[in-house]
Amino acid sequence: MCGIVGYIGKREIKSQLIEGLRELEYRGYDSAGIAVMQSGKIDSFKAVGKLTNLDNKTKNFLTDGLGVGIGHTRWATHGKPTELNAHPHMGDYSYVVHNGIIENYREIKSELENCGVNFLSQTDTEVIVHLFEKEYEHYKDTFAAFKATIERLEGAYAVLLITQKTPDTIYFARKGSPMIIGKNSENEVFFASSDAPLIGEAKEVAYMEDGTIGYATPDSIYTEPHTLQFVPLSGDKLTAQKGGYRFFMEKEIYEQYEVMSDTMIGRVLDNEISFEEIDENFLDGISRIKLCACGTSYHAALVSSYLFERLSKLPVQVEIASEFRYKEPLLTKDTLFIVISQSGETADTLEALKMAKHAGLKTLAICNVDNSSIVRLADTTILTRAGIEKGVASTKAFATQVMVLWMLSLYFGKRCGVLEDSQINKELDAIGHVPTVLKNALDIHEKCKRLSKRYLHGHGFFFIGRDIFYPLALEGALKLKEISYLHAEGYPAGEMKHGPIALADAELFTIALMPKTLLYDKTKSNVEELSARDSTILAISPEIFDLADDFILTHNHNHPMLEFFEMMVVEQLLAMEIAIRLGNDVDMPRNLAKSVTVE
Incomplete structure (x- = not known):
């Protein structure tokens, strides 16, 4: 996930950024970069790789x-x-940084190129700064030009823009990508895409609502159409x-719909x-797949x-990684070996990966942490981009793993020549709706909170x-077990009559997960069997089920994976609210660790 910071004030600006x-x-x-403006003059620096490279580039640059x-x-x-693709991106007299994706950037870029604009990068972000300067030619007013620019953008974005036309101002806009603004008693103004850079700097912060646009100067902050609601920012980082x-x-x-966009x-x-x-040529010679993981990743x-x-x-x-290591598995070189881990340090999964490497298999890691042990060892890695996950019970890491795997199944299907274009387009349409589904699913939170008192x-x-x-069950x-300490089991619905129904x-x-x-x-019949034995039923479905004791009504969707992601959120919220009512610390459940680095 990209990160944004901004600053207005009298400190040494480079170091602050x-x-x-x-x-x-x-x-x-x-890659990373900064742009600093003093007395109407803008200096910009970019570097590929870690921030130490940007430090080295700017060591002789100071502001006062x-x-x-x-x-x-x-x-x-x-x-x-x-470096050319790194932010900030420049126009003739303005610079911009941006998180998110501009879905219609090709259309805007083509339009600007026809007007004689030259692009330096391959990014979607660069269209923002050139469009702003083109709009300024028309409006002769910076905020009017910025508003006109933002109105043209389709997609998700958090944007900061500075321009020599108004040297003491930062323009900002937010839609679908987080942006926080902070201030203190010294008339300093801070921007960031998460709380972390603001702690110890800003005394108050406002979490911008979707659709917010505005500008900040040393003397004032203006927004429309939403008014900023500033709240005190704790000095305690956690x-x-x-x-x-x-x-x-x-x-x-609650972050899942945002990080899912980053994953995509x-x-x-x-x-x-x-x-x-x-x-x-990665799939050449591959005729089967073996997946290996533990816990939620499994x-x-x-x-x-x-x-x-x-x-x-x-x-x-x-394969469950902890079992795979000791079963003397048959490994053939026509197998792609995929390991999945949130942390990239899961000991059992790492050892399974070493076995696959030793056997000469092609290996692929799906992981959330770059430069982790699993990432360094695998032949290639797809990062899930979920951002840091501090809660021990995984939520957004699971969601992004499933999304990467869904996308990968489509990618392989296309490369193997087994998917028609119409099938691919149907799946892509569903994938595009997932962030919205995840966001809308949060509307059920209050219902889960009220229901939780009946399941203690x-x-x-x-x-x-x-x-x-079934894996979602x-x-x-697992979520409920981890944080509530209540006994829970997941089963295929059709297996209940083969013993568990006793x-x-x-x-x-x-x-009961009952997707339409x-x-x-088939699922309805299995639930009816349980109801007939007097089991208490909580049905999660877009279809009303009369025999349910409790019911959570989900939205109607046209694809099973959209129902999957909505029901995933319901499960997470329900488990969390039950655990909270029981007085548990849901972030640090007993006996568990975030990264399991022992077998």
Whole structure:
């Protein structure tokens, strides 16, 4: 995920910006840059790689007195990680930094090129600064030009822009990508894409709402159409980083729709999936896939086994890493070995990867942490871009793993020649709707909070589902176990009558995943069997189910994966609210660690 910082004040601006970017390093990046304006003059510096390279480039540059500055850490999406593609991007007299994706940038770029504008980079971001300067020629007013520019943009963005036409001002806009503004009693103004750079600097912060646009000077901050609501920023880094949420887990559930966009950026194109990380010939000689992971990542692997066989027509085997190491597995070189890990340090998964490497298999890692052990060892890596996840019970890491695997199944299907264009377009259309589905699913939070008080006792939970909703049932049960310490099991819905249904009674809670787009009637029959044995039923479905004791109504969707992601959020919220009512620390559940570095 890219990171943004901005500053208005009298401190040494370069150091202020770079230190702010350092607080955002955890998000991952491959280049960085800053632009500083004093007395109407702009100096800009960029470097590929880590911030130490930017430090070296700017070691002889210092500021003194009032000025403004913007900075950015970039994760390459449109265009390779080069200095030309790094932010800030410049026009004739303005600079811009941007997080997100401009979906209609090709149209705008073509229009500007026809007007004689020369582009230096391969990015979508550069169109913003050139469009702004073109609009300024028309309006002769900087804010009017900035508003006209933002109105043209389609997609998700957080934007900071500075221009020599108004040397003491930073213009900003936010839609679908986070942006925070802070201030203090010294008339300093701060911008950042998360709390971390603002702690210890700003006394008050405002979390911009979607659609906010405005500008800041040393004397004032103006926004429209939303008014900024400033709240005190805690000096405690952990508390402040929660952004007003009760727990990191809650914050991370709410971040899922934003990080999902980051996961998709540069990979979901108009008519195909693209992974720059994978060489053109990577699949040569591959006729099967073996996935290996632990815990939540194992559940993501199980989901993908349905998707790979359905969309790529490749046989798939899923292994629990801790078992795989000791079963003397048969490893053939026509197998692509995929490991999945949030931290990249999971000991069992790392050892399984070493076995696959030793056997001469091609290896692919799906991971959230760059430069981790698994990333360094695998032949190639796809980063999930979920950002730092502090809650021990994984939420957004799981969501982004599933998304990467879904995209990968499409990518393989196209490369293997087994998918028609119409099928690919149908899947791409569904993928494009996932961030909105994740955001809308949050509307059910209050219902989950109210229902949670009815599920604090009893002798256990069954989470049941079919097809891809079976691994989701496993994941829902795991979430509940991890943070509430209540017994829960996930089962394929059709397996209940093969033994588990013997446990059914009024004190057994059944969480039934009943998607309308996939095997609804079959699942309904299985739930009816449990209801007949007096099990207490909580149905999660877009279709009203009369026999349910409790019901969470989801939205109607036209694709099973959209139902999957909405029900995933419901499971996460329900588990969290039950655990909170029980008085548990959901971020640090007993006996668990975030990164399991021992077998």
